[in-house]
Amino acid sequence: MVCAGTGCLANGSLKVYEKLRELVSEKGLLIDLDMTQDACGEAHSGESTAYGIGIAKSGCHGFCQMGPLVRIEPQGILYVSVKPEDVEEIVEETLIKGRIVTHLLYHDSSQGTAVKTEDSIPFYKRQYRVVLANCGRINPEDIREAIAMGGYYAIAKVLDEMTPDQVIELVNASGLRGRGGAGFPTGRKWGFAQGAKSCRKYVICNGDEGDPGAFMDRSVMEGDPHKIIEGLMIAAYAVGADEGFIYVRAEYPVAVTRLKKAIKEAREYGLLGRNILGSDFSFDITVKEGAGAFVCGEETALISSIEGRRGMPNPRPPYPAAKGLFGKPTIINNVETLANLPSIVLKGDSWFKSHGTETSPGTKTFALAGQVVNTGLVEVPMGFPLRDLVFEVGGGTRTGRRFKAVQIGGPSGGCLAEDQLGVALDYESLRKVGAMVGSGGIVVMDEDTCMVEVARFFMQFAQNESCGKCVPCREGTKQMLALLTKITNGEGTKEDLELLEELALAVKDGALCGLGKTAPNPVLTTLKYFRSEYEAHVFEKRCPAGVCQALKSYSIDPDKCRGCTVCQQACPVGAISGERKRPHSIDAAKCIKCNTCVEKCRFGAIIKE
Amino acid sequence: MGKEIEQVFQRKFDKVNSIVDKHERKVSNLIAILQEIQTEYRYLPEEVLTYVATALGIPPATVYGVATFYTQFSMKPKGKYIIKVCDGTACHVRHSEKLRYLVREKLGLDDGKDTTDDLRFTLETVSCIGACGLAPVVTVNDDEVYGQMTPEALAIVLDQLISEEHLDGSIEEKGEKTDGFPAENEQAHESDDGKGRQRC
Ligand SMILES: Cc1cc2nc3c(=O)[nH]c(=O)nc-3n(C[C@H](O)[C@H](O)[C@H](O)COP(=O)(O)O)c2cc1C
Numbered sequence: 001m002v003c004a005g006t007g008c009l010a011n012g013s014l015k016v017y018e019k020l021r022e023l024v025s026e027k028g029l030l031i032d033l034d035m036t037q038d039a040c041g042e043a044h045s046g047e048s049t050a051y052g053i054g055i056a057k058s059g060c061h062g063f064c065q066m067g068p069l070v071r072i073e074p075q076g077i078l079y080v081s082v083k084p085e086d087v088e089e090i091v092e093e094t095l096i097k098g099r100i101v102t103h104l105l106y107h108d109s110s111q112g113t114a115v116k117t118e119d120s121i122p123f124y125k126r127q128y129r130v131v132l133a134n135c136g137r138i139n140p141e142d143i144r145e146a147i148a149m150g151g152y153y154a155i156a157k158v159l160d161e162m163t164p165d166q167v168i169e170l171v172n173a174s175g176l177r178g179r180g181g182a183g184f185p186t187g188r189k190w191g192f193a194q195g196a197k198s199c200r201k202y203v204i205c206n207g208d209e210g211d212p213g214a215f216m217d218r219s220v221m222e223g224d225p226h227k228i229i230e231g232l233m234i235a236a237y238a239v240g241a242d243e244g245f246i247y248v249r250a251e252y253p254v255a256v257t258r259l260k261k262a263i264k265e266a267r268e269y270g271l272l273g274r275n276i277l278g279s280d281f282s283f284d285i286t287v288k289e290g291a292g293a294f295v296c297g298e299e300t301a302l303i304s305s306i307e308g309r310r311g312m313p314n315p316r317p318p319y320p321a322a323k324g325l326f327g328k329p330t331i332i333n334n335v336e337t338l339a340n341l342p343s344i345v346l347k348g349d350s351w352f353k354s355h356g357t358e359t360s361p362g363t364k365t366f367a368l369a370g371q372v373v374n375t376g377l378v379e380v381p382m383g384f385p386l387r388d389l390v391f392e393v394g395g396g397t398r399t400g401r402r403f404k405a406v407q408i409g410g411p412s413g414g415c416l417a418e419d420q421l422g423v424a425l426d427y428e429s430l431r432k433v434g435a436m437v438g439s440g441g442i443v444v445m446d447e448d449t450c451m452v453e454v455a456r457f458f459m460q461f462a463q464n465e466s467c468g469k470c471v472p473c474r475e476g477t478k479q480m481l482a483l484l485t486k487i488t489n490g491e492g493t494k495e496d497l498e499l500l501e502e503l504a505l506a507v508k509d510g511a512l513c514g515l516g517k518t519a520p521n522p523v524l525t526t527l528k529y530f531r532s533e534y535e536a537h538v539f540e541k542r543c544p545a546g547v548c549q550a551l552k553s554y555s556i557d558p559d560k561c562r563g564c565t566v567c568q569q570a571c572p573v574g575a576i577s578g579e580r581k582r583p584h585s586i587d588a589a590k591c592i593k594c595n596t597c598v599e600k601c602r603f604g605a606i607i608k609e
Numbered sequence: 610m611g612k613e614i615e616q617v618f619q620r621k622f623d624k625v626n627s628i629v630d631k632h633e634r635k636v637s638n639l640i641a642i643l644q645e646i647q648t649e650y651r652y653l654p655e656e657v658l659t660y661v662a663t664a665l666g667i668p669p670a671t672v673y674g675v676a677t678f679y680t681q682f683s684m685k686p687k688g689k690y691i692i693k694v695c696d697g698t699a700c701h702v703r704h705s706e707k708l709r710y711l712v713r714e715k716l717g718l719d720d721g722k723d724t725t726d727d728l729r730f731t732l733e734t735v736s737c738i739g740a741c742g743l744a745p746v747v748t749v750n751d752d753e754v755y756g757q758m759t760p761e762a763l764a765i766v767l768d769q770l771i772s773e774e775h776l777d778g779s780i781e782e783k784g785e786k787t788d789g790f791p792a793e794n795e796q797a798h799e800s801d802d803g804k805g806r807q808r809c
């Protein structure tokens with residue numbers, strides 16, 4: 001199975017896939033997986049050859065850093081960073097002779113050994129995969145593979161054995177909480193909609209995933225779309241809806257294609273449409289694409305967007321569960337929330353509660369990114385220690401530079417410092433330290449990151465995305481951004497710092513929707529945990545991380561410079577000049593302070609002040 | 610002459626008409642309609658927006674409102690190649706700003722200008738395309754995704770695009786557009802020797 005998630009596609013996995021097909025079919029060993037029940041590897045088709053090799057594309061395995069990934073079943077061998085040139089060796093050695101190609105295995109640097117299977121890689125070892133169970137193991141474009149892995153069994157069970165009340169009871173008993181950010185109990189929300197009297201009701205899957213730095217929902221939509229369809233069906237049955245929408249952001253074209261294909265296949269199999277599986281439950285789904293607006297992840301804005309209007313939030317109540325899409329009762333759930341439902345139905349509420357914490361049961365997927373060794377998707381039980389996630393699963397910082405901070409929950413979340421790493425990853429614990437689970441994006445930062453600049457970055461984002469409807473958010477984010485910019489420019493005063501804090505609190509209280517209410521979080525947490533950095537900017541006119549452009553300047557030490565011209569070639573703006581073998585110099589007017597020359601110089605000749 | 614223009618117009622709106630019809634002239638499909646029109650024209654021409662409003666029976670202001678609300682829509686023509694540099698959190702902390710500078714420099718785009726005058730390249734900054742594991746990320750026309758980009762690697766990609774465009778481009782344009790491009794091609798050629806990627 002060749003990973004064809006967005007990450008691996010970017011690393012060239014399609015070329016590996018094509019090469020594999022080409023070589024295996026040259027050897028006459030290729031079989032069509034259409035015949036097989038077993039998703040991959042040695043196939044058990046009724047053909048005369050007892051031995052054959054099937055090759056398929058799968059969704060994201062989660063270990064994006066090491067892509068393209070190739071997984072060989074049934075042995076479960078995982079090859080990492082596979083290039084087209086390696087394919088021949090894989091075919092000759094592993095597929096034909098059954099031997100392992102050691103240099104393609106993952107090397108665990110902490111132990112200095114090569115690791116054969118996924119389960120023994122530290123990145124995977126402590127994960128527990130429910131939502132991501134099938135991602136990377138099935139071909140998302142073939143419904144039969146999803147069914148072979150237990151797909152649609154849960155909806156069959158629901159339609160066969162359970163009343164809508166029983167479904168809601170089960171979900172309530174499981175304690176499942178919304179994975180879209182706020183963590184509202186899912187069963188309770190459904191109860192409101194079920195109780196609402198109306199001739200029509202709708203269910204919506206929120207696949208907007210606006211957090212810049214998160215990609216869990218994308219991976220599930222791309223890697224296991226049928227699980228989301230099934231989850232949405234269960235929700236629809238429970239609340240009595242017959243029409244559903246999956247709202248996907250415009251930036252995810254692959255997810256849109258795979259979802260549409262999956263829906264089409266489900267229709268062909270009689271799993272969507274009228275009288276599903278012989279019951280009197282009828283249901284169908286439309287995919288709606290967003291058009292690039294973060295605020296559309298907010299449920300009332302999302303509804304406006306599906307209706308074809310500007311995606312502006314509306315005050316709640318009325319909650320969508322009472323009056324939502326086209327004025328009808330509507331349930332909106334996040335991708336991951338829905339993807340949990342089939343397992344809950346099949347395995348029961350006590351199984352679900354056996355993972356995670358008492359108030360936050362189950363697992364949560366996190367997208368691990370930034371300056372960390374192992375980037376990718378991880379799914380761990382709720383309450384998992386943040387420190388272990390960063391250092392054990394993530395393998396610590398990438399560049400060997402010191403860990404500085406971790407940002408959780410995107411623009412609504414907060415930045416935590418080393419001292420807060422002990423926090424458990426669940427709704428309550430994170431809220432206590434000023435962050436939130438949010439979507440589940442985790443971005444690790446090292447000492448080269450300036451926390452004031454990070455706060456400014458998020459404020460810029462919030463300000464761009466503020467829809468402008470309410471004054472506290474529209475004006476508040478603008479003023480906070482101006483203050484932060486002033487500070488990063490080295491022009492901040494003590495009063496500015498105080499004003500910034502005051503404003504942040506005011507916006508938090510006064511804004512209409514979640515965007516504005518949470519936009520100050522990055523500012524408040526950085527002020528709380530990294531105050532000394534703000535003070536260095538304000539009082540000493542110094543950026544400790546050496547990031548803020550106005551506060552630094554570059555020059556070349558003529559004694560150290562050997563005139564190798566490396567920096568001159570590397571400079572993206574041509575600010576460095578000089579003759580070969582003579583000391584170079586930097587034109588301060590042209591210099592954009594990008595630090596490239598510092599990284600490139602082998603003689604430590606660039607002076608950064 | 611006048612008639613020809615009219616015909617061109619007619620044909621233009623034929624296309625729009627078929628898109629609007631495909632979406633059953635439903636107001637709730639307005640976003641999808643505009644998306645398809647933008648795929649067709651690479652932007653949303655003003656007269657087309659007015660036309661859509663009439664076709665759907667809603668005020669032009671509503672259509673404009675929607676078109677200006679979502680960042681995906683552009684009221685100005687975009688380039689043939691749209692280069693998106695991600696500046697989501699993950700890419701930001703892995704220094705995506707360097708990539709942005711490089712693109713501006715290579716394409717000769719000043720601050721505040723995003724499309725080259727010859728309508729060949731557009732630079733866009735986007736917030737996360739969901740490949741954060743491979744930050745920093747750059748895409749070209751959405752179908753080519755480049756992960757773990759460095760300024761050096763991006764320079765090669767850009768040079769390739771620029772030189773392809775030059776081969777495509779007409780002779781006259783070549784004459785007037787020599788501002789530094791050929792020199793850069795040579796550089797890429799040298800530094801990338803052995804891979805045999807350059808054609809010129
Ligand atoms: C500004 C803003 C952005 C949001 N973005 C998302 C998002 O991208 N995806 C999502 O599932 N929920 C998002 N939410 C939360 C939704 O409003 C809603 O609570 C959620 O989809 C409910 O699903 P759940 O109960 O399954 O979590 C966002 C909320 C706000 C205020």
Ligand code: FES
Pocket residue numbers: 212213214695696697698699700701736737738739740741742744745746
């Ligand atoms: S932050 Fe750049 S792809 Fe997600």
